[in-house]
Amino acid sequence: MYEEILPQIITTNDTKLLLLVLDGLGGTTNENGVTELEAANTPNMDALARAGSCGLHRPVGYGITPGSGPGHLGLFGYNPIKYQTGRGILEAFGVGMQVNPGDLAVRGNFATLKDDLIVDRRAGRIPTELCRKLVAKLREHIKQIEDVTVDIEAGKDYRFAVVFRGPDLSDKVSDADPQIVGKPPKPAEPLAPEAEKSARIVNKFIQMATEILADEHPANTVLLRGYATLPDIPKYEEKYKLRALGIASYPMYRGLAKLVGMDTPPVGETIDDEIALLREKWNDYDFFFVHIKKSDSYGEDGNFEGKVKIIEEVDAQLPQILDLAPDVIVITGDHATPSVLRAHSWHPVPLLMKGRYTFADDARKFSERECAKGILGHIPAEAIIMLMLADAGRLLKFGA
Numbered sequence: 001m002y003e004e005i006l007p008q009i010i011t012t013n014d015t016k017l018l019l020l021v022l023d024g025l026g027g028t029t030n031e032n033g034v035t036e037l038e039a040a041n042t043p044n045m046d047a048l049a050r051a052g053s054c055g056l057h058r059p060v061g062y063g064i065t066p067g068s069g070p071g072h073l074g075l076f077g078y079n080p081i082k083y084q085t086g087r088g089i090l091e092a093f094g095v096g097m098q099v100n101p102g103d104l105a106v107r108g109n110f111a112t113l114k115d116d117l118i119v120d121r122r123a124g125r126i127p128t129e130l131c132r133k134l135v136a137k138l139r140e141h142i143k144q145i146e147d148v149t150v151d152i153e154a155g156k157d158y159r160f161a162v163v164f165r166g167p168d169l170s171d172k173v174s175d176a177d178p179q180i181v182g183k184p185p186k187p188a189e190p191l192a193p194e195a196e197k198s199a200r201i202v203n204k205f206i207q208m209a210t211e212i213l214a215d216e217h218p219a220n221t222v223l224l225r226g227y228a229t230l231p232d233i234p235k236y237e238e239k240y241k242l243r244a245l246g247i248a249s250y251p252m253y254r255g256l257a258k259l260v261g262m263d264t265p266p267v268g269e270t271i272d273d274e275i276a277l278l279r280e281k282w283n284d285y286d287f288f289f290v291h292i293k294k295s296d297s298y299g300e301d302g303n304f305e306g307k308v309k310i311i312e313e314v315d316a317q318l319p320q321i322l323d324l325a326p327d328v329i330v331i332t333g334d335h336a337t338p339s340v341l342r343a344h345s346w347h348p349v350p351l352l353m354k355g356r357y358t359f360a361d362d363a364r365k366f367s368e369r370e371c372a373k374g375i376l377g378h379i380p381a382e383a384i385i386m387l388m389l390a391d392a393g394r395l396l397k398f399g400a
């Protein structure tokens with residue numbers, strides 16, 4: 001946001017900014033007329049809500065249901081429509097692969113080929129264990145195609161990710177996937193002249209994989225789609241003059257944080273592990289992104305109580321975070337995942353901000369309903385970091 005004037009107004013000081021993201025935090029009312037956040041007992045967040053400013057944010061736009069990729073880019077202050085991260089990148093991030101500028105990241109499926117027709121696009125949903133074995137086999141035999149090196153990593157069930165690394169790669173390639181069963185394999189085609197090499201490499205990969213898998217059943221071929229190269233995205237250090245640390249247990253979120261220039265050391269699975277890392281690194285950075293995944297997972301499972309419990313767990317740990325005395329703290333989600341919907345949704349997301357100069361508004365509790373009374377109003381996700389920077393004294397006056 002405000003990319004054209006940021007360089008004029010951004011400045012530095014020794015403040016610490018903390019963005020705590022409960023993935024899929026937002027909800028909508030269930031049959032009892034309450035959301036997960038309303039049902040949760042959250043004395044610490046409620047106290048912070050009374051002391052600070054509340055509002056609701058809109059992750060991508062009105063009515064738009066965001067994936068976690070665009071959801072986070074918005075929170076990080078980037079227009080998620082301008083800076084789109086293709087599925088291949090997110091898939092590669094999700095399995096912990098590195099993607100560098102110029103690399104081509106692709107999603108893969110194991111599939112079943114019979115009498116020259118694709119008869120199952122998911123190879124009978126083979127278990128992850130078998131997927132790992134097959135990926136190891138492919139990895140052993142496909143290391144390089146022309147001047148392009150090939151990295152392969154297993155995902156869940158029948159899924160895997162491939163990253164092609166080499167000169168002149170392009171994502172303007174059609175999906176090598178017939179989409180419906182009973183059709184012959186569909187080769188990748190270049191969608192632009194500069195993509196001829198990429199299409200050739202992808203097709204060669206599929207041919208080699210199919211030869212290597214010839215004796216396997218049901219996973220005897222592969223489908224590739226969702227080609228993506230890295231968006232050219234300005235990094236936190238240059239854009240906001242912030243040294244930023246991303247703390248997330250799940251690789252996909254470390255990948256997203258890394259995309260905007262955050263350092264992303266690996267961390268254990270629990271909230272405790274994340275807070276331990278936060279304490280350890282507190283003196284080394286200006287901006288901290290802490291990601292909690294399970295609120296979203298429970299929402300997607302339709303587990304209202306589970307989501308409530310995670311919110312309560314985070315609330316119980318909040319004093320430990322506040323002990324570090326961040327100058328500005330924001331607690332929010334990257335999108336809503338109402339358990340009544342069992343999916344991400346377009347609903348606005350509760351937002352709580354406490355800084356040195358935040359207006360103590362009339363929101364008495366951290367919840368959708370109370371946040372709707374808050375002084376921040378309904379704002380685009382991209383605006384959040386601007387408000388954090390302003391409160392921290394990191395934005396100079398614009399114009400004379």
Ligand code: ZN
Binds near residue numbers: 024071335
């Ligand atoms: Zn999410």
